[in-house]
Each structure stands twice: as structure tokens, then as C-alpha cells.
Amino acid sequence: MRKFIRILAIIYLVYLGLVLLVVTPALYFLPAKYVKDYLDRDLHADFILFNPFTLSLEARKLALPDRDGSPFVSLDSASVNLSLASIWHPGIVFDRVAVLGLQADIKQAPDGGFNFDDMIPPEDPDAPPAESTEIPGVTIDQLDFQAQRLMFSSAAREKPFSTQLDNIAINVQGLSTVLEEGKPYRLDAYGEDGGAVHWEGEISIPRGRSEGTLKLVTLHIPQLWRLLEPWVAFEVRSGDLSIGGHYVLEWQEQLAYRISDGEISIDSVDIQPKAADTPADTRVSLGNLALSGIALDSGKQHLDIDGLEIAELAVRGWSEGSETSLTQLFAVNLPAGDSPDPAPEEPS
Structure with a gap:
């Protein structure tokens, strides 16, 4: 017995020596x-360290600047803690995986390229097609993800565009590709204008199933309109959108979803021509539109709405011959590359 303990002690000391003399300098x-x-x-990093006692790898103050030296991706800390349960549990088990204080600035250049394109390896046209493989067996007892700010800007448009998400937090307990029992998760995110996303429920990757509630609270519609601005003739000057409901999502064999207790609320909307007086004397405003008791079943292809309320709707426009100002206001002009190809002519 003493000999066995002595052997274990020697192995442990060798392990500590390898970590101290080899792994630490290498990291x-x-x-x-x-x-x-x-x-x-x-x-750049303050330090990247492997803890031999807790089997954890930790990095602090990581930063990967853009090629011109401007900020690209940085984070306060990242850690991966391997669990001894990997010895007797199927697959690899982690006690905790955490990414905290992430900041990212994604930029699109005028030519349409992104500031990460150089990091993506080019495709090899001669490479054989990749074989489908099973999802590796991984279990994470606690997954924590927190981003301070995710920014996106595009200079590829006629009018430059930018947006951001702040204070994103994701927490999942017992995420596993092996265990079929659903585990709880929660996601919170906040927009630059104060809108928020709250998403929580349970997810099972082996069963291909997720169930929970999703709430989008007071999303500022003008921020959504900015995504469409280059291709529409109208401007959304004000408005808030809120969506909520319970959902069931399944993707094991085929995609199926069910929504119940759904609610949609649109408040204080003001839509006017983007260019002054084009079309003239045309405007749409809405005090409130509320849909309640929404139920949707993809399998039955059935939609139910228990209640619809509209308040303070005002529409102003004109009609002259075959032209109407509202049609002009809500016309969508996609770029030539996004337009569908014309149908082939019938042979004569």
C-alpha cells in the first residue's frame, strides 16, 4: 500500500513539474x-495560466486588435474548467466554461468585405467533401457568457450604418450533447436604445428540443427601419415593438414549432416619406396595435388570434388615376443583384 501511495505521489509531482516547467512557459x-x-x-494578454489543482485554463485581458491597430475583439476573462467526472461520464465534462466582458467591433468596408475576412482560410476546390460526423459528447455544468458590447458598422451602403447590443448575458446550467434531460438556460440582451430581449426555458440537444418563453421588450422600430433604409421610400420616425409568448421548438427529425399565449404590441408609430414631399401629403400614424392570445402550430398550419385592438390609426394619402401615394410610400427598391431573375420567355 505504501508503495502504491509513493508511486501516486511521484506521478503527481512529475505532473506538477511538467505544468510548471513546460506548460506554463508554453502558454x-x-x-x-x-x-x-x-x-x-x-x-495581447495579461496572462494565460493553467491551474494544475483545479484543471482549469484561464486567460485575463485578452485583446486581438484589427490589422490597423484599432479595437476588434477583447475580453476581460475566459476560463475552462475540466471536471474529473469525465473519467466516468460519457464524453468530456466541464465544471464551468465562462467568457466575460467580451467586446467586438465588426466592420464592413466599402467593397463589402469584413474586418475578419483575412482570418478565414480560403476554400480548397480540390478538397474532398467533408464527411458528416456526430456531435461530440460534451457536457458543461455551468456556461456563462457576458458581452459588454457587440458593435457592427457598414460603409458598404450609400449612407453608413451602425448598431450595437449592450450587456448581453447568457447562462445555461447542464448544457449537454449527451444527456437527454432538458436543462435550464437564460439569455438577456439590451439594445443601444433601451430595448431588451429576455429568453429563458429548457433545452435538450440530443432530443433536438427547446421550450420556454421569449420576450422582446420595447424595441425601437426606427432602429429596425435603419436596416431597410437604403431600399425603402419611407422613414419610421418613432415607434416601439414588444413581443412575448411561450414556444416549443423541435428539430430532431424535421423543424416543428408551436407558439401559445403570444402577444404583439406596436405603439406610437409615425411613418412619413423619407424624402420631403415624396410622395406629398402622405403619412401613416398609429397610437397602438395589440394582438393577444396568439397560437401558432406549424404541424397543423394553423394560426389563432383571440384579440385585436387598434387605436388612433390615421392614414393620409391620395389617389390619382392608377397611382396611389401609399403604394409609392411603401415601395421596396432592391439592388439589381437582389432582384429575382426574369422568367424565361416562352418559345414562339
Whole structure:
């Protein structure tokens, strides 16, 4: 027995020595060298450390700047904690995986390229098609993801566009590709204008099923309109959108979904021509539109709405011959590349 304990002690000391003399120095310079060699970018970090006692890998103050040195991706800390339960549980088990304080700035150049295109390896046309593989067995007892700010800007449009999400938090308990029992999750995100997303429920990856509630609270409609601005003739000057309901989503064999107790509320909407007086004397305003008791079943292809309320709807426009100002106001002009191909002519 003493000999066995002595052997275990020697193995443990060798393990600690390897971590101290090999792993720790390697983590000091290898990640930055790899990023420089393969991505031609500079990786900065306060430290990247492996803890031999808790089997955890932790990095603090990581930053990957853009090629011109401007901010691209950074985070306060990231950690992965391997669990000894991997010895007797199927697959790999992690006690905790955490990414905290993430900030990302995604930019689209005038030519349509993104500031991460150089990080994506080119496709090999001669490479054989990839074989489908099973999802690896992974269980994460606690998954924490927190982003301070995710930003996106595009200079590829005639009018530059930018938007951002703040204070995104995702928490999942017992996420697993092996265990079929559904585990709880929660997602919270906040927009730059104060809108919020709250999403919580249970998810089972092996069963291909998720059930929970989703709420989009006071999303500012002008922010959504900015996504469509280059292709529409109208401007949404004000308005708020709120959506909520209970859902069941299944994707194991085929995609199926059910929604119950759904609600949609649109408040204080003001729509006017984007260009002054084009079309003239045309405007749509809405005090409130509320849909309640929404039930949708994709399998039955059935939709029920228990209640519809509309308040303070005002529409102003004109009609002259075959032209109506409202048709002009809500016309959509997609770029030539996004237009559907014309139907082939019938042979004569």
C-alpha cells in the first residue's frame, strides 16, 4: 500500500513539474506566436495560466486588435474548467466554461468585405467533401457568457450604418450533447436604445428540443427601419415593438414549432416619406396595435388570434388615376443583384 501511495505521489509531482516547467512557459508565448504566424495579428494578454489543482485554463485581458491597430475583439476573462467526472461520464465534462466582458467591433468596408475576412482560410476546390460526423459528447455544468458590447458598422451602403447590443448575458446550467434531460438556460440582451430581449426555458440537444418563453421588450422600430433604409421610400420616425409568448421548438427529425399565449404590441408609430414631399401629403400614424392570445402550430398550419385592438390609426394619402401615394410610400427598391431573375420567355 505504501508503495502504491509513493508511486501516486511521484506521478503527481512529475505532473506538477511538467505544468510548471513546460506548460506554463508554453502558454506564455505559444498563443501569441500562433496568432502571429497564422493570422498575422498581434494577440495581447495579461496572462494565460493553467491551474494544475483545479484543471482549469484561464486567460485575463485578452485583446486581438484589427490589422490597423484599432479595437476588434477583447475580453476581460475566459476560463475552462475540466471536471474529473469525465473519467466516468460519457464524453468530456466541464465544471464551468465562462467568457466575460467580451467586446467586438465588426466592420464592413466599402467593397463589402469584413474586418475578419483575412482570418478565414480560403476554400480548397480540390478538397474532398467533408464527411458528416456526430456531435461530440460534451457536457458543461455551468456556461456563462457576458458581452459588454457587440458593435457592427457598414460603409458598404450609400449612407453608413451602425448598431450595437449592450450587456448581453447568457447562462445555461447542464448544457449537454449527451444527456437527454432538458436543462435550464437564460439569455438577456439590451439594445443601444433601451430595448431588451429576455429568453429563458429548457433545452435538450440530443432530443433536438427547446421550450420556454421569449420576450422582446420595447424595441425601437426606427432602429429596425435603419436596416431597410437604403431600399425603402419611407422613414419610421418613432415607434416601439414588444413581443412575448411561450414556444416549443423541435428539430430532431424535421423543424416543428408551436407558439401559445403570444402577444404583439406596436405603439406610437409615425411613418412619413423619407424624402420631403415624396410622395406629398402622405403619412401613416398609429397610437397602438395589440394582438393577444396568439397560437401558432406549424404541424397543423394553423394560426389563432383571440384579440385585436387598434387605436388612433390615421392614414393620409391620395389617389390619382392608377397611382396611389401609399403604394409609392411603401415601395421596396432592391439592388439589381437582389432582384429575382426574369422568367424565361416562352418559345414562339
